[in-house]
Amino acid sequence: MAHGCWRPALALVLVLLGTYAQAPSSRHMDDFIEAVRRVEAGALGSGPLAVLRRLRGAAGLDDAFVRHFLGNVSDVPRLDASLSGYLRAAVRHRVTEDGREEGVALTPDGTTVALAPLLLGIEAGFLARAAGRARGLYQLTLARAPDGAALLGPDGCWDSVASPRVFTLLGGPSAALTAARVNGGVDGVVLGTEVSAEGRRPLLLSGLLAEYYARRPESAGADAAPRLLGRRRRENFGGLVAPPALARQVVKAAALRRRLTGRSKMAAEEKKQLAASATEAMKEFVRQYVDCPPIIPRCMWGARPYRGTPTNLTLPLSFMFIHHTSTPGDPCLTFERCAADMRSMQRFHQEDRGWDDIGYSFVAGSDGYIYEGRGWLWQGAHTLGHNSVGYGVSFIGDYGAAVPSQHSMGLVRDRLASCAVGGGRLVSDFVLQGHRQVVSTSCPGDALYEEIRGWEHYGEVKKGK
Structure with a gap:
């Protein structure tokens, strides 16, 4: 490579790395996308799958269930401590005893999204494109409820919309499927399906996220919005999956989780009861997250x-x-x-x-x-x-x-x-x-x-x- 080409490329990498030397503390989607750009800058020449694997490794999304579908990430290059610490805190999803929901990000349109199911769905989509078949898209995003068919949970409030750091659930702690967890899962399905399609133009992960969660200009109302946009998640998701199919994925996820943890195989009667429970749960899920409009809480x-x-x-x-x-x-x-x-x-x-x-x-x-x-x-x-x-x-x-x-x-x-x-x-x-x-x-x-x-x-x- 000629020196005249190599030096500008090196300079660009140094500028990018220097710009994001300090990982952000805000939990805004814009800040997360900047962190993704930093990972991409350190993996020049790598495709979205390699970047997603690095993100998954840094965030610790590597349990047996995830590995079954997406493979091991023990061999991915490590990120620097600051960036790795930010990603682990930003992506790992949990609800604390005092009702805070972690692993979620505020999007520019005012909704909150869990990052783990979002990233897992996108990785499943890119992997399907590379392998020629889809595996685990719904199980990784929406069918991992702890008891197979958990109740739907609450939305929440940020401490600050301008600089969000703490997201607190309305009504306190919840073991149910929170609104942010559903939003992340739905977005993971929508984007995973999109990137798995043949003919879809290649795009950096940061570009895909920035496009989907774009800040719309004041002149662009809802009628002018492109099809693939976060605010259209419910319409897009509703056109992708039928409730019976999603209920079946819930049962499959529960059976797989049981097998991977070494427990006995699910009995036919137990599987039948779980299927009935999941089918009923899907009716409320569809009503609340497909049929009903998205409502911004007070x-x-x-x-x-x-x-x-x-x-x-x-x-x-x-x-x-x-x-x-x-x-x-x-x-x-x-x-x-x-x-x-x-x-x-x-x-x-x-x-x-x-x-x-x-x-x-x-x-x-x-x-x-x-x-x-x-x-x-x-x-x-x-x-x-x-x-x-x-x-x-x-x-x-x-x-x-x-x-x-x-x-x-x-x-x-x-x-x-x-x-x-x-x-x-x-x-x-x-x-x-x-x-x-x-x-x-x-x-x-x-x-x-x-x-x-x-x-x-x-x-x-x-x-x-």
Whole structure:
């Protein structure tokens, strides 16, 4: 190699290594991707599989179950102590006795992802591409519940969205399958399937992650989002796997784990009972993580506490009332903007109007997410005289002349409504109305009101009833 080519390449490596000499302490996905770039810089010429093996070795993801599908990593080169320590802390997943969930990262879209199942799924995908057949994709990502079919667990809150370090589960410690663990597993399946496909352009691991968890510009709303994007994980996952197939993978994972630990083979009756349990668990899993829309919890958008004592709703309710915020008047297209709009509305409702909290039950952004207001259980302050009988769902923006994004309308029309019915929060024959139908107001705007008149469950009801 000529010296003129070699020296710039060496200089680039030194710059990269120097830039990331100190491993980050933040648990943001951007910081994790920078650590992956550092591993790649130290493995120039190696493909994604070699980098993934180094990550797995540093993180200690090398038990018998993982080795069965992905092979041993005892022979991979060691990383420097600082980077290795960061990766072990960032990737190894566990829930502590005080309710902290470790091994998770905050993504730019405001959701939290467990890194271990994400990386294992991607490695299984690259290995399938190299070997010509897929092995263990679902078992490594979503079918490793401790008891074969564990209950679904909670979401959580970060100590800081700007510099996340500690993630605490809502409701304390949980042995169940947490929301972050599911998100990581789903993303592992989606990306593992993507990279295993023939004809998929080769991409560095850091590039794949950066592309999938990209920070979207303010000008790019949900309708303009590419197919392969983290905020679309539920739609993408729903198109990949059927619940019966995933239930079978749960049984296979339990049987394999038993064999690898030297225990006796699972009896036919025990396997039958586990299969029945897994099938039932899959129904709730699909409802919660495929059929229902992704909802950003209050703690993630920075909600102030409720003032006073909330009034609990008596479920199921009979109505869903559609609103627009009018102010803010523009759609919010990113998590940062939508979260800021939620805080602004809550301040206005609490300080200017004297309400206990933000009035709406839920709010739809144009970033691909629903934001929790008063939620499923607390009575709102959205539709005067009707707050006890229905949920108030608002779209951020003024929709007098134009409608919200097609994606955000679909989240409310198709997924939030069916989620409410499936979860016993709305009656199956609920009535959907615009705010103006029961209160003297222009809300939800002329364009949006004309739109919802064509929605299923829309109903004409006289004012005052």
